Amino acid sequence: MLQQKAKAPAVQNAPLGGVEGELSFIIPDGKKPFSHQYDPPPGQPVRSHQYENRKVFIQDGRPQADAFSIDREGFALVRHTTEVADLYDEVALKQAYYPETEALLKAETGASKLVIFDHTIRTSHNRPRGVGLPREAVLRVHNDYTLKSGPQRVRDLVPEEAEARLRKRFAIVNVWRPIVGPLQQFPLALGDAESLAAKDVLATDLIYPDRVGEIYSIAYNPSQRWFYFPEMSRDEAVLIKTYDSDPARARFSAHGAFADPNFPDPKVLRESIEIRALVFFD
Numbered sequence: 397m398l399q400q401k402a403k404a405p406a407v408q409n410a411p412l413g414g415v416e417g418e419l420s421f422i423i424p425d426g427k428k429p430f431s432h433q434y435d436p437p438p439g440q441p442v443r444s445h446q447y448e449n450r451k452v453f454i455q456d457g458r459p460q461a462d463a464f465s466i467d468r469e470g471f472a473l474v475r476h477t478t479e480v481a482d483l484y485d486e487v488a489l490k491q492a493y494y495p496e497t498e499a500l501l502k503a504e505t506g507a508s509k510l511v512i513f514d515h516t517i518r519t520s521h522n523r524p525r526g527v528g529l530p531r532e533a534v535l536r537v538h539n540d541y542t543l544k545s546g547p548q549r550v551r552d553l554v555p556e557e558a559e560a561r562l563r564k565r566f567a568i569v570n571v572w573r574p575i576v577g578p579l580q581q582f583p584l585a586l587g588d589a590e591s592l593a594a595k596d597v598l599a600t601d602l603i604y605p606d607r608v609g610e611i612y613s614i615a616y617n618p619s620q621r622w623f624y625f626p627e628m629s630r631d632e633a634v635l636i637k638t639y640d641s642d643p644a645r646a647r648f649s650a651h652g653a654f655a656d657p658n659f660p661d662p663k664v665l666r667e668s669i670e671i672r673a674l675v676f677f678d
Contacts, residue, residue: 414455417654419585419622420447420536422598422613429613430601447536450616454585454654457623466505466569469623470589470637470649476500476573477631483575483669489515497571497671504635505569511674513553520581520665533582533666537652539612539638540672541568542599546639550674565677568639572670578627580662584634587614587650588621596620597648614650626656638672 422429422445429445436442457464457473464472480493498510518533541549546568551558572584596617602609625634640647653666 412453412455413459414453414624415657416451417454417585417622417624417657418449419452419454419616419652419654420449421616422446422536422600423448424598424615428601429598430603432603434603434605436603445613448616452585452616452620452622454622454624457586457625461625464623465646466635466637467640467645468590469586470646471586471623471651472504472635473625474500474504474633474635475631476633478573484517494671497673500633501569501571501635501673501675505567505675506677507675508678509676511553511676512671513549513674515669515671517575517667517669519575519667521667533653533668535582535653537585537587537614537650538600539597539614539648539650540570541639541648542597542610542612544599545610546641549639553674561676562641565640565642567637567641567675567677568672569675570636570638570670570672571633572636572668573633574628574630575667575669576664577629577632578664579629579666579668580627580656580659580664581666582653583624583626583628583656584651585622585624585654586634586636588623589637589646589649591617591619591621592648592650593617593619597650612648612650614652620650624654624656626658 431443461473466472478493478496480488482488494512498512501507501510547562550561596615597612598615600611600613602611636651637646637649
């Protein structure tokens with residue numbers, strides 16, 4: 397287990413509605429994986445490891461959506477209406493959507509301070525790609541931070557108060573929502589943190605031209621439990637725990653997009669936005 401907390405999953409008696417979906421898992425080989433986040437030097441691969449698609453049962457989490465907790469399963473569904481009409485508008489995001497999201501996270505977590513440090517828009521529409529521009533959905537199962545890179549994010553973003561903050565509990569939480577609903581294409585599969593074994597998570601170097609980051613790639617394990625919230629609307633958001641310094645809580649979860657077999661020809665193409673925030677507790 398990735399956390400010390402030992403308790404039955406909140407959804408163990410839920411009716412098993414859901415889908416058989418394909419998720420993409422890393423294949424371990426005993427070496428630390430890496431992935432270049434730019435065109436690598438000649439002769440070097442973009443990625444060091446192979447991935448495999450596995451069919452897994454992805455349970456419909458809606459029947460017991462109120463039971464999920466980011467401190468136990470590592471994710472939760474919340475109702476949240478944004479007043480921002482155009483979530484592609486960078487000015488509106490900074491002036492209105494960031495404060496809305498900060499208020500949501502404070503209410504949901506009880507945090508004393510939040511630092512929203514970036515956002516990512518993903519879309520299947522044909523739009524220009526590049527730094528700061530929309531990206532495609534990530535189909536490989538992963539978690540955004542590790543035991544090493546989580547604290548480093550604090551040092552990078554709030555260096556003047558980092559050491560004091562690192563002596564107390566902090567977390568990193570993503571807030572993910574569809575820009576257009578109902579979401580039919582590439583919904584998120586969410587891994588129950590209590591079902592992830594230590595051997596399932598592989599620290600993976602993300603190599604940039606000027607630095608090296610680290611995430612967890614996820615290897616397949618039949619004991620893992622997966623959930624999703626079908627046809628999410630614009631007025632819903634998923635909170636995803638990607639790091640927690642408290643070992644008595646869910647420290648990490650896992651997520652990745654997948655093709656929902658209920659919508660082989662989706663009429664609504666994927667458009668989503670995710671906010672990432674440092675969440676501090678006193």
